Amino acid sequence: MNRKDETCIFCKIAGGEIPSETVYEDEDFRVILDLGPASRGHALILPKGHRKDLTELSEPMCGKAFFLAGRLGRAMMKELGCAGFNVVQNNGAAAGQTVFHFHIHVIPRYEGGPEMVSWKPGETDSAEQREIAERLSEGLLL
Numbered sequence: 001m002n003r004k005d006e007t008c009i010f011c012k013i014a015g016g017e018i019p020s021e022t023v024y025e026d027e028d029f030r031v032i033l034d035l036g037p038a039s040r041g042h043a044l045i046l047p048k049g050h051r052k053d054l055t056e057l058s059e060p061m062c063g064k065a066f067f068l069a070g071r072l073g074r075a076m077m078k079e080l081g082c083a084g085f086n087v088v089q090n091n092g093a094a095a096g097q098t099v100f101h102f103h104i105h106v107i108p109r110y111e112g113g114p115e116m117v118s119w120k121p122g123e124t125d126s127a128e129q130r131e132i133a134e135r136l137s138e139g140l141l142l
């Protein structure tokens with residue numbers, strides 16, 4: 001049984017209580033078109049169960065969601081004629097998440113389309129990189 005949050009709009013959309021432009025549905029996921037698309041065909045992969053972000057997703061669900069993103073990207077290139085696609089997934093308000101029910105954005109990218117999903121490379125040094133790598137290694141073991 002998928003857990004639900006009564007106040008969550010994506011729970012209602014994923015569960016079919018609120019209608020959406022659905023591209024794909026199975027027992028675990030619904031794929032819909034984004035209402036405010038970054039480009040033509042921008043889609044969202046939503047789990048049917050409420051998970052606030054990636055930190056709450058199980059390994060099999062992660063696998064299934066990412067596999068779905070690849071299939072969707074392939075369909076976008078074939079059917080919509082995009083030249084590539086971005087897979088974007090925001091976790092936390094600081095990272096741009098506005099709906100706190102896990103979702104993956106799959107965004108078609110067209111030849112000559114606008115610049116998006118990019119950053120200016122920063123600077124670092126090897127000591128700082130070493131310290132960060134060690135801290136993250138320890139954190140992963142917890």
Ligand code: AMP
Nearest residue numbers: 033034035036037090096097098099100
């Ligand atoms: P994020 O900023 O990563 O949390 O993305 C939330 C996305 O959900 C945005 O791209 C919105 O355009 C989209 N969105 C919000 N409400 C709806 C809705 N009712 N149906 C489809 N997409 C929505």
Ligand code: ZN
Nearest residue numbers: 008011050101
């Ligand atoms: Zn939800």
